Amino acid sequence: MQIDNSVIDQIAQNVLGVFDKMGSTHQEFVRKIREVVREGVEHFDLVTHEEFDSVRELLSNTRIKVDRLEKRVAELEAVLGEVQQGKGGDGATS
Secondary structure: OOOOHHHHHHHHHHHHHHHHOOOOOHHHHHHHHHHHHHHHHHHOOOOOHHHHHHHHHHHHHHHHHHHHHHHHHHHHHHHHHHHHHHOOOOOOOO
């Protein structure tokens, strides 16, 4: 992934701007740093660890459901094949 140097420069300038204002309170300093980091994360379209874990769990649950459905469809197809063979059919409709 190519990183835009102007974006990195802007983030660096923002961080330096925060250090220039060291006279502000510790809480204000932390807030500014979080703001800069949040802007960087939003720019690079990153997700939080919590969001990633949530989507991974959703995907895992969906995979389990799909596997169950595939198994059930195979069972139903087997039963249908047996019924059609019992009727002497070749599977073609008339």
